[in-house]
Amino acid sequence: MIIDVHAHLWANNYKEDKKTVLKACELFDIDKIYISTISSYYPDYEEIEYCNKLTCEFMKEQPSRIAGYIYIDPTHSNRVEVLKRGLDNGMEGVKLWVAAKCDDYRVYDIAKYCIDKNVPVLAHAFHKAIGLLEHESTAVNIRCLALRYPELKIIMAHLGGNVYHGLRCIADLENVYSDFSGTMIGTGDINYALELVGEDRILFGTDLPGGGRQCFAQVEEASLTHLQKDKIYYKNAQKIFGGSK
Amino acid sequence: MKTDYNCFVGAWPFVKRRQIDFDGLRIMHEKHGIETGFVSSLGAVFYNDPFEGDFELAKTIKGSGYKQAVSINPMLPNTVYDIKRAEESFSYDAFRIYPTIHGYDFDSPQFIEFHHMAIQKKKPVFIHCAFGDIRLDYLLKQNPFEVDSLKQFLASGMRIPVVLCNMRHGSMIDMEQTLNNDKNIYVDMSEMRHSMFSLEDMADAGLLNKVVFGAFYPMFDFLAAYMHFDGVEEKTCSNILNRKII
Numbered sequence: 001m002i003i004d005v006h007a008h009l010w011a012n013n014y015k016e017d018k019k020t021v022l023k024a025c026e027l028f029d030i031d032k033i034y035i036s037t038i039s040s041y042y043p044d045y046e047e048i049e050y051c052n053k054l055t056c057e058f059m060k061e062q063p064s065r066i067a068g069y070i071y072i073d074p075t076h077s078n079r080v081e082v083l084k085r086g087l088d089n090g091m092e093g094v095k096l097w098v099a100a101k102c103d104d105y106r107v108y109d110i111a112k113y114c115i116d117k118n119v120p121v122l123a124h125a126f127h128k129a130i131g132l133l134e135h136e137s138t139a140v141n142i143r144c145l146a147l148r149y150p151e152l153k154i155i156m157a158h159l160g161g162n163v164y165h166g167l168r169c170i171a172d173l174e175n176v177y178s179d180f181s182g183t184m185i186g187t188g189d190i191n192y193a194l195e196l197v198g199e200d201r202i203l204f205g206t207d208l209p210g211g212g213r214q215c216f217a218q219v220e221e222a223s224l225t226h227l228q229k230d231k232i233y234y235k236n237a238q239k240i241f242g243g244s245k
Numbered sequence: 246m247k248t249d250y251n252c253f254v255g256a257w258p259f260v261k262r263r264q265i266d267f268d269g270l271r272i273m274h275e276k277h278g279i280e281t282g283f284v285s286s287l288g289a290v291f292y293n294d295p296f297e298g299d300f301e302l303a304k305t306i307k308g309s310g311y312k313q314a315v316s317i318n319p320m321l322p323n324t325v326y327d328i329k330r331a332e333e334s335f336s337y338d339a340f341r342i343y344p345t346i347h348g349y350d351f352d353s354p355q356f357i358e359f360h361h362m363a364i365q366k367k368k369p370v371f372i373h374c375a376f377g378d379i380r381l382d383y384l385l386k387q388n389p390f391e392v393d394s395l396k397q398f399l400a401s402g403m404r405i406p407v408v409l410c411n412m413r414h415g416s417m418i419d420m421e422q423t424l425n426n427d428k429n430i431y432v433d434m435s436e437m438r439h440s441m442f443s444l445e446d447m448a449d450a451g452l453l454n455k456v457v458f459g460a461f462y463p464m465f466d467f468l469a470a471y472m473h474f475d476g477v478e479e480k481t482c483s484n485i486l487n488r489k490i491i
Contacts, residue, residue, distance in 0.1 A: 129381060161380065184380075186378075187463045188263030188264065214465075216472055217472045220472075
């Protein structure tokens with residue numbers, strides 16, 4: 001069984017992206033895939049609504065395979081309303097991207113609501129040498145959020161962008177998981193991740209529709225037991241996505 | 246013979262990498278049925294005397310059946326002498342160049358001089374369109390890769406085989422016409438990570454006969470390139486893995 005906890009539709013290309021996602025699911029036997037629809041870095045209210053609508057439609061079209069994240073811009077005053085509406089529509093997690101750092105004070109009410117409803121937050125994090133956006137989070141921001149809300153289940157995306165910097169930063173925080181979605185494919189990254197945080201906090205993600213094969217490659221190339229592979233491929237995800245109370 | 250056209254031995258100075266010695270490379274190749282490779286020294290990319298890195302590697306791979314691609318920085322004043330020393334000291338089969346790291350254009354006099362030399366020596370040139378993940382670079386700032394400049398250079402006609410290594414999937418498709426117009430130009434598979442169905446897209450663009458296998462190991466996970474064969478017809482995979490450029 002395989003659960004992909006990190007994939008997208010791009011709002012301006014969603015029809016093609018849906019096809020790519022489903023084709024990838026067929027080819028690689030992905031049983032369930034958690035999607036968020038995103039578009040611009042700094043979306044307005046309408047764009048957020050549109051993105052979440054596209055995700056919900058995809059969930060309805062493929063109920064057994066597609067699950068949804070609620071995409072939220074924390075700078076919007078209706079952020080908690082967006083969150084509530086998403087959960088009412090059957091979405092199972094929150095996606096925070098680059099509009100605000102994930103430890104911004106405007107994330108606090110989102111975090112509290114997610115704790116109350118037992119909903120995980122997938123937070124983008126990437127330590128970049130070049131091209132870091134003004135409000136883009138790194139693992140340091142993830143750490144701050146996790147320390148403030150130790151009951152909040154956080155998925156730090158992309159191993160924080162650089163496994164050596166990112167994962168070390170959250171290694172001692174049991175409420176932070178990490179996925180290795182994306183196009184960073186350093187040799188031995190998964191082995192290092194396991195040494196540092198153990199097999200129970202690493203999640204499989206692809207960042208589809210952009211690439212994805214390399215994420216399977218990383219698991220298959222790492223020195224893992226069957227049980228470790230199962231945990232990474234799906235068991236850890238099953239624990240996190242318990243659904244709202 | 247199944248060949249990896251893009252593999253290295255040595256440490257990358259800016260991010261930790263594992264399995265960086267020749268044994269690590271060989272074990273990975275054997276595991277996946279790769280019989281040989283054009284291997285280069287990662288150290289030589291950065292030395293101001295690349296010959297020293299190449300010479301060290303030559304001793305390491307001697308008798309192994311692997312071929313060596315020597316690293317060239319045409320901007321260094323001793324490039325011609327380095328090549329001469331290499332010829333006197335060991336056997337090599339190709340040149341590998343890194344314009345984004347060493348900072349030159351394809352119309353610079355030093356590059357043109359080197360290219361003429363490569364033609365005279367009838368050795369293929371492997372051009373690295375990028376080197377690793379620039380988002381993770383530390384201290385090093387690579388020049389942006391200029392597709393148009395490369396297109397212009399390639400359009401002049403290649404008299405020796407050229408492999409474009411680490412070229413992003415989108416750029417390969419963008420260069421469809423240039424690639425198809427010249428039988429001597431090839432691309433490797435090391436940057437197919439940006440697309441889920443890269444080989445399929447290459448087939449649609451009529452470019453499958455231009456693809457050679459190259460994984461950019463140990464900088465990248467070996468399987469990240471190799472897994473693009475999953476779901477692809479066996480004959481197509483075999484053609485790519487066994488493709489000879491010389």
